[in-house]
Amino acid sequence: MAVKYTEDHEWISVDGDVGTVGITKYAAEQLGDVVFVETPDSGSTYKKGDDMAVVESVKAASDVYAPVSGEITEGNPALAETPETVNEDPEGTGWFCKIKLSDAGELESLMDEAAYKSFCEGL
Amino acid sequence: MDGVMTDEADTEALKRTPLYDCHVAADGRMVPFAGYEMPVQFEGVKPEHLWTRAHAGLFDVSHMGPCFLTLKGGPREGDAAHHAIASILEQLVPSDIAALKPGQSRLTVLLAEDGGILDDLIVTRPLAADRQGMLYIVVNGAVKERDFALIEATAGDKAELMRADDRILFALQGPEAEDVLSRHFPECRGLTFMQSQRMFWSDARCLVSRCGYTGEDGFEVLVPAEQGKTLVEVLLEDPRVKPIGLGARDSLRLEAGLCLYGHDLDPSRDPVEADLAWVIQKSRRMRGDFPGADRITKALADGPVEKRVGIRPLERAPAREGTEIHVGGTKVGVVTSGGFGPSVDGPVAMGYVRADLAEPGTAVHLMVRGKERPGEVCALPFTPANYKR
Numbered sequence: 040m041a042v043k044y045t046e047d048h049e050w051i052s053v054d055g056d057v058g059t060v061g062i063t064k065y066a067a068e069q070l071g072d073v074v075f076v077e078t079p080d081s082g083s084t085y086k087k088g089d090d091m092a093v094v095e096s097v098k099a100a101s102d103v104y105a106p107v108s109g110e111i112t113e114g115n116p117a118l119a120e121t122p123e124t125v126n127e128d129p130e131g132t133g134w135f136c137k138i139k140l141s142d143a144g145e146l147e148s149l150m151d152e153a154a155y156k157s158f159c160e161g162l
Numbered sequence: 163m164d165g166v167m168t169d170e171a172d173t174e175a176l177k178r179t180p181l182y183d184c185h186v187a188a189d190g191r192m193v194p195f196a197g198y199e200m201p202v203q204f205e206g207v208k209p210e211h212l213w214t215r216a217h218a219g220l221f222d223v224s225h226m227g228p229c230f231l232t233l234k235g236g237p238r239e240g241d242a243a244h245h246a247i248a249s250i251l252e253q254l255v256p257s258d259i260a261a262l263k264p265g266q267s268r269l270t271v272l273l274a275e276d277g278g279i280l281d282d283l284i285v286t287r288p289l290a291a292d293r294q295g296m297l298y299i300v301v302n303g304a305v306k307e308r309d310f311a312l313i314e315a316t317a318g319d320k321a322e323l324m325r326a327d328d329r330i331l332f333a334l335q336g337p338e339a340e341d342v343l344s345r346h347f348p349e350c351r352g353l354t355f356m357q358s359q360r361m362f363w364s365d366a367r368c369l370v371s372r373c374g375y376t377g378e379d380g381f382e383v384l385v386p387a388e389q390g391k392t393l394v395e396v397l398l399e400d401p402r403v404k405p406i407g408l409g410a411r412d413s414l415r416l417e418a419g420l421c422l423y424g425h426d427l428d429p430s431r432d433p434v435e436a437d438l439a440w441v442i443q444k445s446r447r448m449r450g451d452f453p454g455a456d457r458i459t460k461a462l463a464d465g466p467v468e469k470r471v472g473i474r475p476l477e478r479a480p481a482r483e484g485t486e487i488h489v490g491g492t493k494v495g496v497v498t499s500g501g502f503g504p505s506v507d508g509p510v511a512m513g514y515v516r517a518d519l520a521e522p523g524t525a526v527h528l529m530v531r532g533k534e535r536p537g538e539v540c541a542l543p544f545t546p547a548n549y550k551r
Contacts, residue, residue, distance in 0.1 A: 047164065071409075072208040074502040075478050075509075077531070093531065095480050097207040097502045098409050102164050119478070 042130075043106070043146055044155035050130055051106045051138075053146065059134045060106060062094060065159045067129035070096040073122045078114030078136050085109065085138070087145050092135050094125065107145040109138040179224035180330050180387035181394060188398070188405050196303035198225040200408055207409035211504040214376055214414055215545070218336040219406035220397055221375075227306030228326040228384050231313060233295035237288070243295030244287060246320075251285065251297060253316050256433065256452040258443035259297070265289030267356040267371055270441050271433050272301070272309060277454020278429035279436060280312070281305050282421060284373060286358045298358065298369060300331070300382075302423045330390030335380030335414075337548065338402045343370075343381055345400075346393065350381060355549040363393055375411065377418025377547045416510055417503045419472060419542030425483060426470065426498045426512060434461035435514065437470040437542075469520040472542040473497060473511040473528070477535050480509040481528040487515055488527040488534065494519055497528070503544055510544045511537075 042052045048066035051058040067073065075095040085091050085105035092103040092114075114136045117124060125133040140146075150158060176199045185192065190201030200222070204210060213219055233247050248259035257270035267286040271279045286298040301309040306327065314323045334343055343350050347361045350370050358371035366389035374380040385393055397403050412422065421427045427436055432454060439462060446452060450459055475481045480502050487495035500511030515526070524539040 071203065071206045072504075075480060077479065095502070097211070097413055097504060098202070100480070100482055104164075122478070 042152060043149035044152070044158075045104070045106045045149055046158065047104050049103060049106045051146075051149070053140065053143075056140050056143065057112060058107060058109070058138050058140055060091075060136050060138055061134040062103060062125065062129055063155070064129050067126050067133070070094065070098075070101065071126075072097050073125040076115075076118040076122045076125060076135065078118060079111045081111050081113055083111050084141075085111070094135075095122075103135060105138065106149060107138065107140050108142055109140045111136050112139050113137045177225075179222055180391055181222045181224060181332070184391065184394060184398075185222065185405070190405065190407060193408070195408055196225045198303065200225060201405070203407035203409045204405050207407070207413060208504045210404065210406045210410035211413050213404050214336045214406055214410060215378060215505050216337065218334055218338040218342050218380075218400075218403045219376070219410070220394065220403050221333040221335065221406050221411055222330070222394075223333055223382070224327070224329070224331045225303035226327070226331055227301035227303060227309060228329070228331050229299050229301070229310060229313075230324045230326060231297045231299055231317060231321050232324065233321050234319065237293045237296045239291050240294055247295050247297055250317050250321050251299075251313070252446070252452070254312065254453065255283075255285070256442040256446050256455075256458065257285070258445045259285055259287075261443065261445065262287040264291070264294075265357050265359055267358050267373055268441075269438075271427070271436075271438060272312065273433075273453040274429055275453050277432045277457040279423075279427045279431050279433060280429060281309050282423055282427055282438075283309070284371075286371065289359050293360075304424060326384060328387060329384055330387050330394065331382060331384050332390070332394055333374050333376075333380060333382045334397065334403070335374045335376040335378045335406075337379060339378070339380040340550070342397065342400050342402050343383075346396070347383075353381075355379075355551055363389065366390070366393070372550065375418075375420055376414040377420070377543055377545055378414075379548050379550045412499075413501055413504060416499050416501060416512065417505055417544045418547060419512065419544065421470075422499055431470075431514075432458050432461055432466070434458060435466035435468050435470065435517075466517050468495065468514045469517045470498075470512060470514055471520050472522075472540040472544065473500070473513050473526070473537055474540045474544075475500075475509040475511065475528055475530075475535060475537045478509065479530050479535055481511045481530055481535070481537065485511070485513075486529040487513060487537070488529055489519060489525075494526070505545050512542065515539060
């Protein structure tokens with residue numbers, strides 16, 4: 040199950056036609072302490088690049104964009120009470136939502152792990 | 163997601179404080195602020211914030227606008243000289259500067275002709291008997307050029323303004339600040355809140371003031387750049403001291419209920435609605451001899467239309483600057499500063515609401531990204547002040 044990355048520091052891990060989405064370790068480190076996450080509602084639909092969620096650190100609020108188009112099947116309920124999970128395990132238990140892909144072809148425009156790593160090194 | 167990469171503003175034109183290299187060496191993340199490259203954080207906003215409340219945090223505030231306003235002919239002895247210099251500054255501010263005791267500092271506001279707030283500033287009367295006829299003034303960095311020009315124009319040929327923003331101005335804040343600083347300035351223990359005194363660190367002439375912007379006890383020190391760099395390095399070697407960035411400076415001052423100019427104060431607001439009527443001493447109210455006296459006197463008598471208050475969001479979502487405040491579906495105010503308070507361990511905000519809704523406990527709705535979220539008006543500060551009175 041391959042993980043793909045966006046230039047806006049979201050990751051998506053696809054299993055069948057459902058992808059789990061979160062923000063990368065790099066993004067979580069840049070943000071600092073996460074104090075609030077607004078995850079999308081189940082059933083809502085997004086196009087690739089839409090504002091989908093909001094993550095707030097002590098400093099500021101940042102939009103999280105949909106890495107692919109699709110329908111939300113689940114937001115991570117744990118983040119409401121423990122937003123710090125995003126710092127502790129951003130690419131694991133700190134996931135934001137699950138999205139049912141409407142166009143799996145969109146994944147091809149995203150970076151694989153090696154490409155994302157070199158992208159971050161260039162920042 | 164957005165907001166991850168640093169601001170892509172033109173860093174070429176930005177100035178650096180004498181402590182720039184020190185910040186970079188301490189892994190500070192540098193961002194543009196008030197025309198300077200300043201550290202927004204070192205270890206992280208939350209740990210820096212909590213460290214300052216528990217120990218001692220060191221803040222570079224050299225981007226601010228320290229200056230000296232001195233009667234032509236230089237400082238001298240006597241109350242008459244102080245009264246003469248005070249009468250010049252009092253043309254621009256509504257506080258009783260003449261009544262300052264030697265070594266005493268006072269918060270005041272620079273007023274526009276219509277009574278709007280152009281800046282907030284700290285004014286200090288020198289303690290030394292032979293340094294009268296002089297005021298030490300610290301204005302905000304973002305507006306210092308305009309402030310300096312305004313003060314100079316008002317002084318005309320009666321007084322001279324000498325900028326001191328080529329020096330280092332740093333703050334040491336927190337419950338351990340006194341113990342740390344007194345190793346280098348033993349006399350600092352003798353100061354109480356809003357007192358200031360000239361002190362020496364080896365041969366460096368410094369101005370040490372017991373004040374700050376965190377709600378904690380602490381000091382601000384003005385020191386020549388070269389010796390100041392060494393002094394700051396020495397202070398940072400103390401295990402009780404950590405460098406603190408702008409991020410924690412903002413969350414600390416917000417919890418302390420202190421205003422940030424350009425956000426909580428601006429030229430559209432007068433001191434009464436800003437809940438700063440206390441900076442206008444009775445003597446000045448009676449004389450009514452300050453810019454915008456008509457508007458301000460009327461607001462003092464009738465009460466303001468809007469008032470600055472604390473706002474506590476009752477859920478976890480922070481209400482940031484610009485968040486509309488609603489009651490019964492109608493907009494009744496706006497958040498001017500908002501974020502997360504690490505010591506409160508929850509969201510905190512301040513803003514302006516219609517004066518009849520300014521009572522602590524008043525229920526409001528905060529329009530966060532189009533959703534109504536519950537909040538209430540509350541008293542400031544969010545965390546008790548720990549000043550040494």
